[in-house]
Every structure is written in C-alpha cells, then in structure tokens.
Amino acid sequence: MFRPIEPTLARQTVLLQVQGRPITAREGDTLAIALLNAGVVPFRQTPVSGQPRAPLCLMGVCFDCLVEVDGRQNVQSCMVEVSEGMQVRLQSGARRAEDAA
Amino acid sequence: MRQHTELDTLVIGGGVVGMAVAYGLARAGERVRLLDEGDDAFRAARGNFGLVWVQGKGLDHPAYARWNMAAARQWPAFARELAERTGIDVELSQIGGLIMCLSDAELAKRAGNLEAVRQQIGGHYPYEVLNRTQLRALSPFVGPEVSGAVFCPLDGHVSPLRLLRALFQGFANLGGELLPGVHVDAIEHRSGEFRVRTGATEHVAGKLVLAAGLGNRALAPLVGLEAPVQPLRGQILVTERVQPFLRHPSLHVRQTGEGVVQLGDSKEDVGLDDGTTLAQLARIADRAIRCFPLLKSVNVVRTWGALRVMSPDGFPIYQASTSCPGAFVVTCHSGVTLASQHAGPLADWIRGGPEPADITGFKAERFHV
Numbered sequence: 103m104f105r106p107i108e109p110t111l112a113r114q115t116v117l118l119q120v121q122g123r124p125i126t127a128r129e130g131d132t133l134a135i136a137l138l139n140a141g142v143v144p145f146r147q148t149p150v151s152g153q154p155r156a157p158l159c160l161m162g163v164c165f166d167c168l169v170e171v172d173g174r175q176n177v178q179s180c181m182v183e184v185s186e187g188m189q190v191r192l193q194s195g196a197r198r199a200e201d202a203a
Numbered sequence: 204m205r206q207h208t209e210l211d212t213l214v215i216g217g218g219v220v221g222m223a224v225a226y227g228l229a230r231a232g233e234r235v236r237l238l239d240e241g242d243d244a245f246r247a248a249r250g251n252f253g254l255v256w257v258q259g260k261g262l263d264h265p266a267y268a269r270w271n272m273a274a275a276r277q278w279p280a281f282a283r284e285l286a287e288r289t290g291i292d293v294e295l296s297q298i299g300g301l302i303m304c305l306s307d308a309e310l311a312k313r314a315g316n317l318e319a320v321r322q323q324i325g326g327h328y329p330y331e332v333l334n335r336t337q338l339r340a341l342s343p344f345v346g347p348e349v350s351g352a353v354f355c356p357l358d359g360h361v362s363p364l365r366l367l368r369a370l371f372q373g374f375a376n377l378g379g380e381l382l383p384g385v386h387v388d389a390i391e392h393r394s395g396e397f398r399v400r401t402g403a404t405e406h407v408a409g410k411l412v413l414a415a416g417l418g419n420r421a422l423a424p425l426v427g428l429e430a431p432v433q434p435l436r437g438q439i440l441v442t443e444r445v446q447p448f449l450r451h452p453s454l455h456v457r458q459t460g461e462g463v464v465q466l467g468d469s470k471e472d473v474g475l476d477d478g479t480t481l482a483q484l485a486r487i488a489d490r491a492i493r494c495f496p497l498l499k500s501v502n503v504v505r506t507w508g509a510l511r512v513m514s515p516d517g518f519p520i521y522q523a524s525t526s527c528p529g530a531f532v533v534t535c536h537s538g539v540t541l542a543s544q545h546a547g548p549l550a551d552w553i554r555g556g557p558e559p560a561d562i563t564g565f566k567a568e569r570f571h572v
Contacts, residue, residue, distance in 0.1 A: 149444040150461050165504075176443050176502055196462040199344070199448035199497055 104138045118188040127184040134160055134167045134180035142192070145169055145179070149196035169193060210234050210408035212553070213399055215387055215422060218248035219363065219538040220545060221414030222370035227550025228412075229377035236380040236406060238387060238399065245417055245434070245477060248538060250509025252439065252467050253363040253459075254452060255297060255540050258330055258355035262316050265324040267518050270544060270561040272328070275357045277543035282361070289372040293365045294460035300358025301333075301342060301453045303349050303494050310351045317353060330355045344448050346496040352453075360452040362459060363539055370542075387415075390425040392527040397426070410529040412553060416512045417475075419534050427526030429567040430534050434475055434510035438483045439467040440491075441505040448497065456491050456498075464501065466491040470511075477508045511536055514570075521549065521565045523558075532567075 106128070114129040120142060127136035134157045137145065144154035145167055157167035160180045170191040171177040175198065179190075214225040217239030225237045257275045261268025275297070282295040304310035314332045321328035331337075331354045338345055338352045345352075375381065385401035390411070392398075397411040413422050419430035444462035452458075455468045469483045484506055492498050512534055514520055519535035531553050535541055548559045 174500075196444040196446045197501070199446050 103141060103143065106139070116184045116186050116188075118184055118186075118190060120190045121192060129184070131184050132160070132180050133169070133171065133182050133184050133188070133190065134178075136184045137169070137179060137190070146192055147194040152195070210236050210406070212236075212410040212412060213238065213397060213406050213408040214412040214414055215399070216413065216415035216418065217371075217381065217383065218246060218414065218416055219251075219367055219370065219542055220248075220416070220533055220535060221412070222248075222367060222374060223538070223542040223545035224412055224414055224533055224550055224553065225379055226370050226374045226377070227546035228554065229374055229379040230546070231550060231554055233554065234378070234380075235374070236382060236408070237374065238385050238401060238406065239381065239383045240386055240415075240418075241384045245475065245510045247416055247509055247512055248367055249364065250437075250439065250477070250507055251363050251511075251539060252437070252457070252465060253360050253366075253539055254300070254454070254457070255295070255359040255361060256300065256454075256537070257357040257540075258300065258302060258353060259313070259316055259320075260537070260540075261324070262320050263323065264518060264564075265320075266561040266564050268320050268324050268328070270559070271537065271540060272324075272357065273561070274541045274544040275359075277547065278359065278361075278540075281543035281546065285366075285369040285373055288376055289369045291365055291369040291372060293369050294362040295359060296361075296450070296452075296460070297357070297359025299354055299356040299451055300360070301338070301352040301354055301451045303338075303345065303352045303453050303455070305348055305350060305490075305493060307350050310353070313353045317355075329357065342449065342451055344495050344497055346493055348493045354451075358452065360457050360459075361539060366539065366542065387418075387422065390422065392426060392530065395529070397527075397530065410553065411527075411531070413530070413532045414534070416534065417510065419512075419532055423532045423567075426530035427524040428522055428530060428532040429570075430514075430520055430532050431567065431570055432512050432514055432520075432534055433472070434477075435513045436469070436471040436473050436477060436508050436510055437467055438469045438471075438479050438487060438508045439465060439506065440484055440487055440503050441465055442498070442501045443504050445501055449495065453494070455487070456494055464491075464498065466498075475510065477510050479506050479508045516569070519562070519565050520567050521552075521562045522567055 125140045155166045158164040167179045168176045211233040214237045389400040399406045423430040442464040449458040524530035
C-alpha cells in the first residue's frame with residue numbers, strides 16, 4: 103500500500119520484531135513509517151469502542167499511531183526512530199496497568 | 204423585546220447546581236427557562252472531579268452531614284432515573300470510597316474526624332478504618348508508603364460531564380427551555396414578577412433561582428440576597444486510558460468507567476485564575492504515585508484548573524429573598540453529590556413546599572458576625 107518516494111537512496115537496513123515477526127526497515131526511518139512500509143495496518147484498536155487506528159498526522163500530534171516499544175506502552179511510533187532489535191507489539195484496548203519500568 | 208412564553212421560573216446558571224434545580228422544577232411540572240453564559244464563563248461543573256462523597260463532610264455541622272448523606276443515599280435512584288429519562292449512563296459507581304493516608308498520624312486524625320461526625324449526627328454514620336493489610340485486600344495496587352485508609356461505603360463517583368449532559372437532556376425532555384450564550388444585564392422585581400434582561404431580551408417569570416456559581420456574588424444583591432462566594436482553584440491531571448485497576452475512588456485518585464485515571468485535590472486561593480502550575484501538578488502526581496506506584500509509567504494526556512465556588516465557611520447558601528418574594532439563591536461547593544437533593548427536596552421547597560429541616564441554617568446571615 104505504501105512505498106518510499108526516494109527508493110534509490112541507499113541506506114542501511116535495520117531488523118526489528120513486530121509481534122515476534124522480523125521486519126526490515128531503513129535506518130533513520132521512524133517506526134511508524136517502517137510499520138506502514140511493512141503493511142502493518144491497523145496499528146491498534148481503541149480502548150473504548152475497539153475501532154481500528156493507523157497513523158494520521160505522522161508528526162506527533164494525533165496520537166493514533168500508538169504501539170508498545172520494548173515494553174513501553176502507548177509510544178507514539180511516529181516520534182521514535184527504528185533501531186536494531188527493537189521489539190514492537192501492537193496494542194488492543196487500554197494499556198495494561200502493571201508497572202512497565 | 205419581551206419573551207411572551209408564560210414561565211413559572213427563571214433559573215440563572217447552567218452548571219450542575221442550576222441544571223439539577225431546573226430539572227427538578229421541570230419534573231414537578233413547572234415551565235422553566237434556564238439562562239446560561241458561554242464557554243468563557245468559569246465553569247466549575249465542567250472541571251470538577253466527579254465525586255459523590257460523604258466521609259469527612261459536615262464535621263461540626265451535623266445538619267450538613269445529614270443533608271449531604273441523604274443526597275448520597277438518593278444517588279442510585281437518581282442515576283437510574285436519569286438513565287431512564289435520557290438514555291445517558293452517568294457512570295455512577297458507589298461501592299465505597301477511600302481516603303488514603305501516608306502516615307499513621309494522618310490516619311488517626313481522619314478516623315478521629317469521622318468518629319466526631321458520627322457522634323454529632325447521632326450514631327448512624329458508616330465508616331471503617333482499614334490498616335495496610337485490610338486496605339490491600341480492597342485495593343491491591345496501593346503502594347508501600349500508604350499506612351492505611353478510611354473507608355465509607357456511601358462514597359462513590361460519577362462522570363461529571365455525563366451528569367451535566369443527562370441533566371440538560373432530561374430538562375429538555377421535560378419541556379424545559381435552555382438559553383445558552385446569554386449574559387444577565389439587569390434584574391428587576393416589579394408587581395410580583397421578575398424581569399431579567401439579557402441584551403435586548405426581557406424574560407419574565409414569577410420565580411427566580413440564582414445558581415450562577417461565582418456570578419451569584421453580583422446577582423444576589425439585585426434581589427435582596429447575598430452570596431459572598433470566592434473562587435478556590437483546583438488542578439486536575441488526566442491520564443491515558445488504563446485497564447481497570449482501581450475500583451474505589453479517593454479524594455486524590457479515581458479511575459473512570461472508560462479507564463482514564465484522574466488525579467487532583469489541590470486548593471489554591473488565586474482569584475479568578477483557572478490556569479495550571481507545574482509545581483501543583485507535580486505535587487498532585489507525586490502523591491498519586493506514592494498511593495499507586497504503577498502510575499509512574501502511565502502518561503498524562505491533559506491537565507486543567509477549575510474554580511470551586513466557596514462560601515466563607517464552605518457550606519451551601521440556600522435562601523429565599525424576603526424583600527423580593529419568589530427569588531432564591533442556591534450555591535454550594537459539592538454540586539455533584541448534592542445534585543439529587545437539589546433536584547428533589549430543594550426544588551420542592553422552591554416550588555412552595557416546606558423548607559427541608561437540614562437547610563434552615565444555610566442562610567447568608569450566618570456570615571454577619
């Protein structure tokens with residue numbers, strides 16, 4: 103569905119895990135872009151009505167691209183850069199209550 | 204321009220106090236028009252914490268303790284009635300509330316206060332003092348710094364915004380007329396009628412209820428009443444939605460029906476400033492984390508300040524005007540808890556029924572010392 107508009111630009115690849123599945127991303131991309139490139143849509147289901155959500159603004163405003171990153175819940179994936187070995191989980195409903203620290 | 208609709212009562216103020224009275228009057232069959240300002244008004248009803256609260260209220264004032272407790276007891280039926288009339292669930296949860304104490308001294312003081320209220324009102328006042336172990340059985344996520352808590356089974360909470368919406372809807376369904384975005388410029392009492400002017404419009408009715416919160420201060424003297432109320436700011440933090448972990452609300456922390464955690468309880472005398480300060484927000488967050496350490500990793504999504512409407516002694520003012528018969532002033536701090544009484548016995552009194560025994564002491568003359 104999505105493809106980069108600068109395909110010729112050479113970049114290192116980064117390997118991350120999404121729901122335990124390996125995904126390659128381009129170094130320097132935000133996690134939201136990497137997930138969209140990998141066809142991960144929707145990102146989550148909302149807590150109250152369970153509706154599907156995917157990134158809307160990609161600039162830190164809409165809070166619709168929330169995912170769990172390395173155990174931290176409700177992280178704005180458009181605001182973090184991919185890194186090697188990053189563990190990503192998709193969320194459904196409200197975040198867990200236990201201490202993630 | 205004169206509004207020709209025949210009205211029984213004009214209510215000024217569309218917060219939770221004015222709406223509850225207006226709803227009660229309309230339910231009893233009165234033709235009511237409610238005049239409300241816009242969103243630039245100070246709106247305590249849209250910024251408050253949503254507690255239906257009993258414990259600790261009415262220390263050294265047994266009539267208030269009884270009036271407030273009667274309101275809490277009436278809440279389940281009131282919530283059911285609102286749901287039936289409007290289809291709006293106000294999310295009442297009334298399974299008891301906790302005041303968490305961070306030291307044994309604080310716990311002893313709280314427990315002492317409750318015992319004093321129990322003695323003052325004559326014994327019938329349910330509460331329990333919980334040690335750490337008992338508290339953890341009731342609320343498993345309390346932190347190690349919490350010494351214990353006082354539990355009152357009548358305490359609970361509602362969604363204050365849903366409550367306000369239900370009152371609006373219920374009032375409209377009963378034929379009540381709501382006029383938002385108007386400012387009262389003048390009030391005259393002539394030939395047994397009240398003429399209230401908003402801009403170019405004059406509203407006429409036989410009775411007038413002032414429920415304008417901080418605005419009552421200026422309005423009350425126009426009809427021979429007084430409302431020496433002052434703002435007292437509270438600040439609130441709201442978190443992202445969290446899976447349910449907290450069933451019992453407290454003065455500082457509650458989890459809403461939709462999972463949001465609301466933190467609050469600051470009291471600042473800062474005039475008409477309803478902003479927020481980092482120092483207070485940090486203090487509120489710190490206390491909440493000490494009570495519930497798991498909140499440390501939860502994100503805050505919103506903060507705000509709102510102004511409580513406080514009389515000099517913190518108790519309500521309910522008064523009928525003697526110089527302008529038919530005019531009433533209604534103001535209080537606990538508009539959510541007391542909503543059931545305001546829609547019931549208080550509205551009945553305004554309609555001409557007997558004054559409820561517990562409120563006869565709430566006249567403004569008590570401030571003349």
